[in-house]
Amino acid sequence: MSDEDSEADGDGDIDAEPGTVAFFEERLDAAETALEAAETEADLDDIAATLADIETDLDAAELPTPDEEDEDDPQEVLESRLSSLRDGIEEQRGPYVEDVAEDVEAAGATAQDTRWTDDGQTQVLDAVAAFGEAVDGHVEVEKVESAQEAGDALWATSEAIAALDLGPDEDSDAIATLRTAAQTLNDDLEAAQAYEDLSVRExxxxxxxxxxxxxxxxxxxxxxxxxxxxxxxxxxxxxxxxxxxxxxxxxxxxxxxxxxxxxxxxxxxxxxxxxxxxxxxxxxxxxxxxxxxxxxxxxxxxxxxxxxxxxxxxxxxxxxxxxxxxxxxxxxxxxxxxxxxxxxxxxxxxxxxxxxxxxxxxxxxxxxxxxxxxxxxxxxxxxxxxxxxxxxxxxxxxxxxxxxxxxxxxxxxxxxxxxxxx
Structure with missing residues (x-):
């Protein structure tokens, strides 16, 4: 790769000789720094494109092989860093409104598929009511009187959330509010008393x-x-x-x-x-x-x-x-x-x-x-x-x-x- 190619790929500040292990390490270091500073989905898309370019160059490079049996293979080490950075991109994306909808749908399945004790049934209804209050202003959660009804209401709410026109950058606060409420709902349902939580005598x-x-x-x-x-x-x-x-x-x-x-x-x-x-x-x-x-x-x-x-x-x-x-x-x-x-x-x-x-x-x-x-x-x-x-x-x-x-x-x-x- 020529110096001009390096500059075209955003590698103008890379000092190492192209095609060397140090060259790829510096490019990955730059990508890691950019990931830490990323604030928007567009920033993450740019970093993902950079990693794709690095992968292409890495596949074509002829890196030295280990001299000793217990020595790390440079190719494998670089590929591992590349994979970790990609994982980091995915972890930093979102949250998306679709993720919230999936959390609420899962809560609906838990409410309806679990056999609850009398106390557990009350705890489920309280959890759904609290969730409704937390998301008020974004979606409306139907009032319910049984866990079966709670499941239906939460599935309807999940569909309503998925239909909201909320973007991960411009509406991050709203999505964060909905996601926190959904996670709290699932935690409350997990803590509610199910039949399977009882002892044999109970x-x-x-x-x-x-x-x-x-x-x-x-x-x-x-x-x-x-x-x-x-x-x-x-x-x-x-x-x-x-x-x-x-x-x-x-x-x-x-x-x-x-x-x-x-x-x-x-x-x-x-x-x-x-x-x-x-x-x-x-x-x-x-x-x-x-x-x-x-x-x-x-x-x-x-x-x-x-x-x-x-x-x-x-x-x-x-x-x-x-x-x-x-x-x-x-x-x-x-x-x-x-x-x-x-x-x-x-x-x-x-x-x-x-x-x-x-x-x-x-x-x-x-x-x-x-x-x-x-x-x-x-x-x-x-x-x-x-x-x-x-x-x-x-x-x-x-x-x-x-x-x-x-x-x-x-x-x-x-x-x-x-x-x-x-």
């Missing part, structure tokens, strides 16, 4: 969880278990899904193995369909109690999860409870997977598989059950196969089971006599 109280505890029962410990048992009784009496919602809430919130086990006991007794999702999540961790509950609920969506557990990872107890649950759910999609367990090494697992096939009632299971009844070494398993044939109950299934009325094992004889109608 959330349960807020939801009316403890309201069913009356009289002397209020002193029973722990009160959470007492309340759950009352909600269980109400659900049994009325089968109203609303009566199981407090139990589900406690299951979600209470971080206690003792309470989780007791709630699962409740679910096992009342088998509410509404409990499927949270119980399935726990069952997916191979929790035996949760698997049992899925069987009681009987939702066929659980079949895919349970079939994956049917081998039990070498855990016969998990295999047995899974087979029982699949039988109770009653989906014929599980028949083949269950029938495969008739070949399990453990007697109790084979017995559970046979009984599960009986609960499934799929006539495709007659043949494998017949083979078990004729060939299995364990009388317990053979008796379960005979029981399963009785459960399937077709003429052919009953005839097969009835053939064993004189079996060596009394438990098999009992099932054969049932099949024969004796």
């Amino acid at each position: 959330k349960l109280t807020f939801e009316g969880f403890y309201e069913v505890i009356e009289g002397d029962h209020q002193k029973d410990y722990p009160p959470e278990l007492n309340a759950i048992l009352v909600w269980e009784k109400r659900y049994k009496d009325h089968r109203d899904p609303e009566d199981v919602e407090p139990i589900l809430l406690a299951f979600e919130l209470l971080d206690s193995e003792f309470m989780e086990e007791n709630i699962l006991d409740v679910f096992e007794r009342i088998a509410p369909p509404e409990a499927y999702e949270p119980v399935q999540q726990r069952a997916s961790r191979r929790d035996k109690q949760a698997v049992r509950v899925l069987g009681k609920i009987g939702d066929q969506r659980a079949v895919e999860t349970l079939v994956d557990f049917i081998d039990g990872d070498g855990d016969p107890a998990l295999q047995r409870v899974t087979l029982q649950a699949l039988g109770e759910i009653g989906s014929h999609e599980a028949t083949q997977a269950v029938a495969n367990r008739l070949a399990a090494d453990t007697d109790s697992v084979r017995s559970a598989a046979a009984r599960a096939l009986g609960l499934l009632g799929d006539t495709r299971a007659i043949e494998p059950l017949t083979d078990v009844l004729a060939e299995d070494d364990a009388d317990e398993v053979r008796a379960s196969a005979a029981w399963a044939l009785n459960q399937i109950g077709t003429e052919r299934a009953l005839e097969i089971a009835a053939e064993y009325a004189d079996d060596r094992a009394y438990v098999v004889q009992v099932e054969a006599e049932k099949a024969a109608g004796v």
Whole structure:
């Protein structure tokens, strides 16, 4: 670059030789000084143009490479300074009225999307009212009576602010007033009490969880278990899904193995369909109690999860409870997977598989059950196969089971006599 080129780019006061590291450092120093003195958007635009020229020259320059491995690369150092100056330009721009509008829109979303406590609702309304007073004279904020209304009002205000003809230089004071008010509004909403700010006990109280505890029962410990048992009784009496919602809430919130086990006991007794999702999540961790509950609920969506557990990872107890649950759910999609367990090494697992096939009632299971009844070494398993044939109950299934009325094992004889109608 010639000296004339340097002067054309505003580098007339640069003393270093063009194309050298010192040359670029001096140009960046000058740009930094100009940035510190900038007062208008036009000033910042001029500095941005200067940086663009420096970048172009820097890309074309052939700067020395580091002599040693730990030495900084001059090119990278200069590029880093260039990037920092550009960041400085962006930080110094504005504020723009569009930025204020975005802040107010965000406040509207917070007001409307957050679940507030009663105190939080009051704090939201106070914050919106204070914001309205702060921006009075620029825009009008509608008076509101709920957080939902506050969200709508703030979105309308955001649109009104965006439509204001305010420039960042000539109207900087007005924009600063609006921006301060918007930031204060967001800070006030952040400080307002949301449902998620409450402790577990406070959330349960807020939801009316403890309201069913009356009289002397209020002193029973722990009160959470007492309340759950009352909600269980109400659900049994009325089968109203609303009566199981407090139990589900406690299951979600209470971080206690003792309470989780007791709630699962409740679910096992009342088998509410509404409990499927949270119980399935726990069952997916191979929790035996949760698997049992899925069987009681009987939702066929659980079949895919349970079939994956049917081998039990070498855990016969998990295999047995899974087979029982699949039988109770009653989906014929599980028949083949269950029938495969008739070949399990453990007697109790084979017995559970046979009984599960009986609960499934799929006539495709007659043949494998017949083979078990004729060939299995364990009388317990053979008796379960005979029981399963009785459960399937077709003429052919009953005839097969009835053939064993004189079996060596009394438990098999009992099932054969049932099949024969004796």
